[in-house]
Amino acid sequence: MGSGSxxxxxxxxxxxxxxxxxxxxxxxxxxxxxxxxxxxxxxAPERVELLALKQDETLGELLEGVLDANDQYDFVIALRExxxxxxxxxxxxxxxxxxxxxTSELRAVDVTVGADLTVRMTPSAAGWMSxxxxxxVVTDTVWVSGEIQTNLWDAVTGSENREGLDPGNLAEFFxxxxxxxxxxxDFSRDIRLGDFFRFSYERxxxxxxxxxxxxxLSAELVNRGRxxxxxxxxPNGDGSGTYYDENGNSxxxxxxxxxxxxxxxxxxxxxxxxxxxxxxxxxxxxxxxxANRGTPVRATGNGVVIEREMQSxxxxxxxxxxxxxxxTRYAHMNGFAPGIRVGSAVDQSDLIGYVGMTGLATGPxxxxxxxxxxxxxxxxxxxxxxGDPVPVDQWAAWETQSRMRLSLLDRLPLPWDxxxxxxDLGEGEASDAGER
Ligand SMILES: [Zn+2]
Numbered sequence: 001m002g003s004g005s006x007x008x009x010x011x012x013x014x015x016x017x018x019x020x021x022x023x024x025x026x027x028x029x030x031x032x033x034x035x036x037x038x039x040x041x042x043x044a045p046e047r048v049e050l051l052a053l054k055q056d057e058t059l060g061e062l063l064e065g066v067l068d069a070n071d072q073y074d075f076v077i078a079l080r081e082x083x084x085x086x087x088x089x090x091x092x093x094x095x096x097x098x099x100x101x102x103t104s105e106l107r108a109v110d111v112t113v114g115a116d117l118t119v120r121m122t123p124s125a126a127g128w129m130s131x132x133x134x135x136x137v138v139t140d141t142v143w144v145s146g147e148i149q150t151n152l153w154d155a156v157t158g159s160e161n162r163e164g165l166d167p168g169n170l171a172e173f174f175x176x177x178x179x180x181x182x183x184x185x186d187f188s189r190d191i192r193l194g195d196f197f198r199f200s201y202e203r204x205x206x207x208x209x210x211x212x213x214x215x216x217l218s219a220e221l222v223n224r225g226r227x228x229x230x231x232x233x234x235p236n237g238d239g240s241g242t243y244y245d246e247n248g249n250s251x252x253x254x255x256x257x258x259x260x261x262x263x264x265x266x267x268x269x270x271x272x273x274x275x276x277x278x279x280x281x282x283x284x285x286x287x288x289x290x291a292n293r294g295t296p297v298r299a300t301g302n303g304v305v306i307e308r309e310m311q312s313x314x315x316x317x318x319x320x321x322x323x324x325x326x327x328t329r330y331a332h333m334n335g336f337a338p339g340i341r342v343g344s345a346v347d348q349s350d351l352i353g354y355v356g357m358t359g360l361a362t363g364p365x366x367x368x369x370x371x372x373x374x375x376x377x378x379x380x381x382x383x384x385x386x387g388d389p390v391p392v393d394q395w396a397a398w399e400t401q402s403r404m405r406l407s408l409l410d411r412l413p414l415p416w417d418x419x420x421x422x423x424d425l426g427e428g429e430a431s432d433a434g435e436r
Pocket of ligand 1: 284286
């Protein structure tokens with residue numbers, strides 16, 4: 001997903017282009033998640049005492065003032081069937097529901113264990129009983145389409161807030177589109193008036209009106225008359241999915257073009273250059289990107305951190321090992337991102353550090369190297385290897401899901417001239433958009 005820093009760069013550039021955008025937004029309620037306890041209008045009156053877990057407080061400690069020691073123990077054991085009491089975060093809400101018809105009888109205790117999940121604990125003769133209650137979240141799919149009439153920046157900030165899609169959300173979605181299509185289209189240079197986009201995404205709406213946005217499920221960008229499509233698919237079903245084109249090829253490359261948003265390349269790849277600090281001729285087998293101190297540095301591909309150390313020449317350095325014999329090096333950094341150590345698994349675009357000028361450097365910049373099986377490659381000219389296509393054993397699931405997700409887009413109109421410019425646009429199958 002888009003990073004804050006990337007977004008800033010993105011908005012900055014878009015601001016230069018000029019806009020107002022025709023915005024169409026549809027929403028359709030799709031699936032209602034169950035677990036909803038119907039209202040009981042004759043419920044006995046109760047008094048609710050709401051406590052929240054403090055920093056470093058255990059659930060047992062929170063229960064201390066309310067339950068006796070044996071009861072606390074039983075409670076924690078019973079809760080463990082539904083949630084790990086040790087994993088409860090500070091701020092977790094625990095609601096004690098007291099009966100007001102009898103003298104302070106505890107009727108139930110609700111422990112909020114997740115965004116939409118509560119465990120209800122009820123005392124009984126046999127001890128504490130636990131049940132889970134899911135907040136009745138409505139998952140729906142939202143479609144957005146628009147044509148770039150003046151500039152994208154106004155599209156982000158000036159569009160009307162409909163269906164809870166505020167400019168902040170929109171900015172995130174444009175950042176998502178940038179992330180999805182960054183290898184096909186350079187959003188800072190290639191976007192033109194008349195370009196058109198449409199995308200669908202999932203969101204979950206809670207009864208109180210708050211919502212969580214999910215993935216962009218499918219997206220299409222028509223840039224200078226050429227259509228680019230991307231469909232979200234998660235081969236392992238563990239949330240680590242990615243985007244593929246309509247033929248099941250990854251729309252992503254194995255590496256980002258660059259690990260940072262840079263201002264300029266201050267020194268390119270060369271087998272011989274005059275070193276500004278060492279005052280000698282030597283090879284420069286990487287690229288120097290000039291950028292402000294503190295600019296976020298991102299892993300260009302999925303891999304494992306194999307070096308993270310301060311070196312005399314390279315300063316604060318990280319080396320990431322990727323599949324197929326690839327390694328990437330990031331040097332002269334000001335510091336490392338929290339949690340990044342030798343052995344850390346990193347995904348493409350994960351923050352690993354910040355631009356600095358540690359080691360031998362005359363100004364803040366990032367020195368970046370790519371090697372395959374030990375051979376240096378020029379990051380500026382190398383043909384970046386493609387990401388993996390949809391795995392063969394997932395092909396059946398892919399075909400079903402991609403057809404469904406692409407058909408979501410066909411619910412949105414295309415501008416007439418765009419329609420004429422595209423020759424391969426089939427009539428969308430009218431299928432139910434039901435996901436899940
Ligand atoms: Zn360098």
